[in-house]
Structures are given as structure tokens and as C-alpha cells.
Amino acid sequence: MNELSNQIRIIPFGGVRENGKNMYALEVNDDIFILDCGLKYPENELLGIDIVIPDWNYLREHADQIVGVFLTHGHADAIGALPYFVSEFNVPVFGSELTIELAKLNVENDPKSKQFNDFHVVDADTEIDFGEETVSFFKTTHSIPESLGIDVKTPLGQVVYTGDFKFDQTAAPFYQTDLARLGEIGKNGVVALLSDSAGAEQYGESATENQIANFVKDQFAAHEGRIVVASVASNILRMQQIFDAAAATDRKVVLMGHDLEKIVRTAMRLDKLELPSDDLLVNPKNMKSLSPEQTVILETGRMGEPIKALQRMATGEDRYVKIGEGDLVFITTTPSHAMETTVAKTRDLIFRAGAHVQAISDSLQSSGHGSPADLQLMINFMHPDYFIPIQGEYRVLNRHAKLAEETGISSDHIFLTQRGDSLIYNGEAPMHLAESIEVGNTMIDGIGVGDIGNIVLRDRKILSEDGIFIAVVTIDRKKKQIVAEPKLTSRGFVYVKASRDLMREASELVTKTVQDNLDNKEFDWGHLKQDVREHLGRYLFDQTKRHPVILPVIMEVNQHAHHARTKKNTVKKATEQE
Template sequence: MAQDIKVMILGGVRENGKNMYAVQVDDEIFILDAGLKYPDTQLLGIDYVIPDLSFIEDNADKIMGVFLTHGHADAIGALPYFITKYDIPVFGSKLTIELAKIAVRNSQKNANFSDFHEIDQDTAIDFKNATVSFFDTTHNIPQTLGVAIKTDAGQIVYTGDFKFDQSANKGYKTNYSRIMEIGKEGVLALLSDSSNAEMPHEGANEKEIGDYIIETLKDHPGRVIVSAVASNIARIQQVLNAAYLSNRKVILTGQDVAKIVKTAMNLDLLHIPDEELIIPATKINEYDKEDILVLETGRMGEPLKSLQRMAMQQHKLVNITDGDLIFITTTPSHAMETTVAKTSDLIYRAGGVVKEISREIHASGHASRYELQMMINLLNPQYLFPIQGEYRLLAAHKEAAEETGMAASNIIIAKKGDVYQYEKGEFQLTEGIASEDTMIDGAGIGDIGNIVLRDRKILADDGMFIAVVTIDRKKKKIVAQPKVMTRGFVYIKENKELIYESIELTKEAIDTNLQTKKFDWSELKQDVRHSLEKYLFQKTKRRPVVLPVIMEVNQNRHRRNANKPQGNKPQQKKK
């Protein structure tokens, strides 16, 4: 009897980040990566976005494990939000597991979770219905792996983030022979990285990038502040090498960098050229500026925020002054380009100079169009699922695959929540699964929905308008003159007529309710809100959040009088 094989898309398509996919073989489910994405500017106040976890909840007893390709947040960031609750084992390379442990243990709820399993490309895990094996790939973090799930119908291969780089160092090298071996065994479906599919040719290799960083540091006579993502270990290694060769001491700042650097060093995956290269931040004033390199790291977006604080003279350790070179060594996503531009403007105002590696050299950890075609030719899959990228990137990947000879009908551009079942020799779209984004805001998980985000956007765009009124419901009158407050809408002292009319409209709406309607709190507030919203839009063409605050007096006294025992009044005695 043929196996029941399904490919399920939990995240990572038609978006940047949040990679999470599932392959089901009969009654066993294999989760491929569990990542997060950083919010764009429309998701006001949101810290992270993770996939909908209801699929995990509904199928926890069938899940054999989470198989991680590498240690970046787009692959491991969602782990802390479900693994302890459902006790699901986690598999990954040694470095990936160590970084996953850091991510998980940062959450106090998961501090005792220990079901981690280290694997490498020589590992093959036999389950009841499938065998899971791995192959080394090249990315900008060491020990990155691809995953192959062997079924009766052929292998389902997930590349994770990858590129081909013939000059890659130990720990970063792709195992081409292993990939060819998987291709010879037969590949049913390939889930392949599309993040750089629009780039027609190979980008700069890591040796070229390293040489460029060395030249940049040697050519600048003053202090250098380097911005990088903490988990981009290849870039951090290149910066440390360049600092050593340009006779600069390094100061590490930013979140996560100390843990990540220490972990990579312990695993012999990050090398400090000189034990005295890194100095404490407290010693920054003991050296001349031209002898210092400040390495500012963090998660995506955090280094840029730190640079902004430096430019505004608000950083606790380093502030930008005349002659400083700010070297941004991470290629920003499209969502971050506006932030980069704003940061650069602030730096120039402070007297610094900005250099972005992305403007001088194409530095990417993801496969170009040519490299994607090479992966297809090595594996020769029957079906291709372009993943990891916005729709235009998935479409570019499809076009590249067609150029290799793949039939367009065998290239599937899926969307989140799609489930494709393999039956009668082809993948067919079946009933989907829940795929809504889960918002992480502080300690809240999934408690921020579209209504809350809509309100935040309105508050950000048009502010709020608050009307405070005290009424006596029994006497059916307003006790005190309404008071009006605004935040982010208008300046009260310069809009006296607007405020006066708003007060009059508030009084009118309340009087109408008290005199002509059966009293209802919700109707009263709604009438006030509607009246003010209509008037304020007519006058300003803006729609602030209108909050009527209506208080009542004498309600407690009325209740006490109602409960007082009735009887004869005491009579006054005559003298």
C-alpha cells in the first residue's frame, strides 16, 4: 500500500523569515525549522511574529521532532513558544543546538527543557515510516545542514538557507558528493531557498568579502564602528581578522554577542587572532580613536537602533563624533531599508561617515539564480516548492527552474496553510491548515490581533481624543462641565473653537440620551463617540480614537437610601 505523503506550509512563503514546514508520512510528522520574523513598520509595537502553532497543538502526538538547518532566528526563533508545552525533540548540528539552547533558556518557562539531539551529515535516523538524513551546506553561520526525508515514493529535500562558495572555510563547506548521492537515490520534492532568486549571478565569496573588510579598516584613519547581526558568525570572524590586521582593539557591545561569541569559540568555530584583541568597554578611553573598533551587534534591527542612540549622543558606552566611520556589514532586508536610511542621516548629522557593504559588494548568504539552478541539476527533483521569500522571489525561482527543463506544472508556488498530498503520482492541493500569524508582544503570545493593531495604527496616525463627563442619572442632568483632552491629535490652546464645539456636542448627545431614551450605558457612549467622530473628521479630516469617559454621582447614596429600614420619624419633644 502506498504511503500517505503530505507537504505542509506553516510559514516562510510570500514573506521574509518565519520558516516552518512539515512533512507527513503516514502517521509521522517531521517539522523542518521553527523560525520567527521581525515585524515590518505596520506591526506597531510587535516584537516578533511566529507561525500559527495550532497545527502543533492538534498533532503533537504525531510529531517525531523538529529538524533545524541552522542557528539563525528565522530557523530557531519559534522554538521557545511550543517545545516544552508539547515535549517535542529537537535535532540540529552542535552549534545550532547550542544556539537553540540559548534561545530556549532565555525563556524562564523553558529553562529545564533538555530534549536536544546533536546530528551531522553522517547521521541517519530511522523512523517507522521514513529515514531522515542530512548534508552540509554553506551559509554565513557554521554547521548549516540540509535535510532529506526518505519515503517509498522518493526523498523530500529541504535545503534551508544555502549558497555555493568554492572558497568556503572549514565548517562552512558544502558536501557536493552527498548532494549528488541524494539526487541519484531519487528526489520526489525539493523545498528550496528563494531569498536571493532575483540575483542572476553568484555573489561575492567569503574571501572577497573578508578582503574588502580588511581594506576598509586599513584605509580609515579614525575610529571604526561596525554594525553586524550577532548570529552572522562568518561576518564577525572577518571583522575580528580585519581588526587584528589593522592593529585595532575590539570592543564588543550589543545583545546576545557575548553568549554567541563564547559558544562559537568553545566549539572552535570562531577564532580570536590575538588573546588581547578584545578589550573591556571600560577601557575605551585608554586608547587613541584610530586604534579602536567597536563591534555593535544584536538581532535584526537592534544594531541600527544602537547606532541611532550613538548618533543622538544617548548610548551608554560610545557616541559618534567627527571622523568616525560607521561600517554596516549586514545586507538589510527591504523592510529595513527605511531604517537604514534614517540611521545614516542621524550619523552624518553627528559628524560620522557611513559605509554599507551592500552598496559596494553583493554579500549574501543565500543562493543566486545560477546557484538555485545548480541545486536543481544536482538533485533532479520531480517537484519543486520555492520557499523562503516574498512572492516575486518565489516566481523568480520558478522561472529559473523552468530554464533547467522542469515542467511548470511541477513547480508549486504555495501559500501559508497549503497542504499538498502526493497521490496517483502527483501532488494535489487538499484541505488547508490554520496559518494566521502569531504576534509576540512582550510576554503576550497571540493576544494581539487585527483589531488591536488597527487601533495602534490609528493612534500612531491620528492620536486620541478623550471627553470626560460626570452625570447624575436620577436627576437626568450633567453635573460638571465636560473636560476634553487630546494626545497626538491637536494642540488644545490653538484649537479653542474645536474644543468648545466638541464640549457642546458631548453635552447635547448626553442630554438627548438622558431625556428621551431608556438609559443604556453602551448606547450613551456610542452616541457621544459617533457625534464627536463625525464632527472631528469634518473639521480636521482625521479620525482620532475617541474615548468617552462618563462617570456617575450619587449611585452609592441611592443604594444606601433604598436599603434603609422604613419607620416612624423621631418626634421632637416640647420643652
């Protein structure tokens, strides 16, 4: 392909104007590179939804162009959607050793993807040649070992995706950033930089991991009773700090949760997590043999969400642990803005249970994401022609854009994208926003993938707010009459015994509506049900100013059975007369 016909297209499938769900497609001519494949946990309005993953309808139409999935690190926001993706797209997956092991755990847990095994381990020295493009990697600092940024060399220059990162001069070997490599990439000319924005609103510098480690140790030493630690399962760095602090204060650690144990065992097997002593970990079954001053309970919750698990412990609903007098609940996660109210309620529940609460974020600014100064340092390393802030809600993307302008990048070379936007660059015209593609959310509820849409969510919302109203009517269509008066049932709408007049008038209205339809020569089942819904809905709103979900159930008597019963009764009467 000659130089004039080269083209780069960048499409975010998630990770912009939202927290999590990182997934970006880089199209270089006819090849598509998938950068991360993450999920996000739902906000409160997504009633009953377990997780949300990207919608990849566009990729289904271009499946033969996908050359692979390239992962930056092993957190759910980067690898969580992988089981669903590889069950549809049989393409190779690349990542560091730990990232691939955690990805395998995810994939093996899903029955549709557990046969997939096209995984490839890479490191900072790996270069993968795809003909016209070359993919290489660089070491970054995050809260999990072996985090990598991705550098795609194209005929038009380099496109760099940072993944989640920060700069920490005290980072341990598994977590260190390769500053020399960043400088080398920047010198070779970066066309576009996709950079993590999550820490763009931080004030001042984040605490170093050494400072955080010492803080954790001080908290463990100062408390004489039992300690319950809330952490995210895949934050390996925090796990190491908790293990070290427990050993230093003569405590044992109880791992709560099967997922946590698998992640810890995997990290230990790869020597990315070290036990300071062989007897540090205690099985939950043997927890009662430990005195309170010896006990550290490490709770990560279902799917890595520890806050809800703490609520169950505080209210006595947890099977194994009941938080009470003398306990210290130590929260080591930094909640997102969306979770702040939930965390405040959880703290209140813990105090009511008689325990004390301490969070790292109360005393230190801890984050796995770069501060504003870190973000500007990355930009200055890369010197990109075009800048695309990613990973965060709009306000942090916007703040990151302002930080980029302060480093000298022109505002018309900065793109605040949303899902489905297509950024096009061909080396001749400036990078520009082309026609967008439609990219929605795919919601996972139990084993259902994508079967919950906006209509179902709307119904769930109505059910949660206004309840349900069911009208059951039995009719004889042949005789054009109602066999039994309507049976009305309400759940979550009104208390039936206190609303007898409402129910009686609703019953009369249903009777009249059904009879009017029976008397109509052009009887239609769909029209009958819709009529009942409309008339009943209007009446109930007039009376209550509420919109419950209305379910009309219309049953028809079996004509043949009815005829047989009548004939049998006639024979019986004739016999008696004889």
C-alpha cells in the same frame, strides 16, 4: 500501512511570500516533521510589535502527531520561534552542535520554556529512524558554521529541504558543502525539493568569502581612526573576518551587547570561532584606554538589529558610543529591500555626525544565499519531481520558479505557495493543492504572546495618525441628569487652546447625547457609550476630516453616599436652628 494508502502533505507555516519566519510541516501519513521554527522582525506597519512568529493552531489540533523539530542553522529566521513552540509542544529538537547551543540560549532566555531540555545534536552522518520514515542531513554553505539541509526518506520517495545555502568553492571546513552527498541524494529520487529562494534576484556571482575577508582587511588597514562595525550577531563567519582583520591591523575589538557576547563565547567554546590573539577582545568599560587607531567597536544591536543601534550612536543617544569626526562606520550586513530606506536615513545621520560610511555591499555582492546559478545547480543535483521555492517574498519565489523551468522542470510541477497551503501527494495522482488551512501571524509585544491582533494594530495605527479624544461625563441616573459638564481631553488630535470652538460644540453635543439617553426609559450603558462614540466621531470628522480614537468615560455618582451626605447636612442645619 500499504503503499496505496501512503500520503505526503507539505504545509508552509511561514517563510513564503515574506522574509524570515521559516517553518514548514511535512506530514507523512500520521507523522508530522517540523522543518525549522523561525521568527521575523516586523515591518513598519506593525506598530510596537517586537517580533512575529508562525501561528500553529493547526499543530495544536494535531500535537500528538509531531515527531520533532529539525533545525537547519542557528539564525533567528530558523530558530527564533523555538522558545514559544517548545513551551507548548514537548517534542525533541534536532540540529548541529552550534545550532543546538544557540537554540538553547534562546530557550533559556524565555521563562516559559527555560525548563525544556529535549535537544539532540546531529551531523551529516546522522540518520534517525522513525519507522516508515528516516531523517538524515547534508552539509551546506551559509554564513554560520554547521548549516545543514534536511532529507526525509518516506515510502513515496525523498522530500528535501535545503535551508539557507550557497555554493562557495573557497569555503572553510566548517562551511563547506558536501557535493558528493548532494549527488547521492539526487540519484535516489527526490519527490519534492523545498529550496531557498532569497538570492534568486542577484545579478552575477556573489563574492567568495575569501574576497570579502580581504576587503574587510583592506578597509581596516586604510582607515587611521576608530572603526564602528555593524553586523548581525549570529553571522559567525563575518565575526571571524572582523577578528582576523583587527588582529592584522593591530586593533582591539570591543563587543557591544550582552547577546553578542553570549553568541561569541558559545562559538569560541565550540571552536567555531577563533581569536587570533588572546588579548584581542576588550571590555566596553576599558574602551577609553584604547586610542582611536586601536579601536574596533562591534555593534549588533538589540535582537541582532544593528542599524537602529547605529542611529542612536549617530544622534548621541547611545550610552557608550557617540559617532563623530574621524570615525569609520563599516556596515557588513546586506539589508533587505524593506530596510533600504532605513539604511539610507542611517547613513545620512552618520555623515551629519562627521563620520564616514562604508558598506561591503557598496563594493561587493555579498550574501549567505545562493545566486541564480547556485539555485539551478542545487536543482540539477536533486532532480526533483516537484519543486517548491521557499524563503522570500513573492517576486523572488516567482523568479526561482522561472529558474527551475530553465533547468527543465515543468511549470505544472512547480508550486508558488502561501502560508497554510496544503500540497498533497499520494504516489498515484500528481501532487496538487488541497484545501488550505488558516495560518495567520502571532505577534509578540513585550511578554504578550498573540494578544496583539488586527484590532489592536488598527487602533495603534489610528492613534499614530489621528490621536485620541476622551470625553468624561458624570451622571446621576436616578435623577436623570448630568452632574458635571463633560470634561474633554485630546492627545495627538488637535491643539485644544487653538480649537476652543470645536471643543465647546463637542461638549454641547456630548451633553445632548448623554441627556437623550438618560431621558430614554430603556437606559443601557453600552448604548450610551456607543451613541457618544458615533455622534462625536461624526462631528469631529465633519470638522477635521480625521478619525481619532474616541473614549467615552461615563461615571455615575454613588447614590448611597449622596443620600448619606444629604441626611447629614439636614441634621447639621436643624442643630444650628436650635
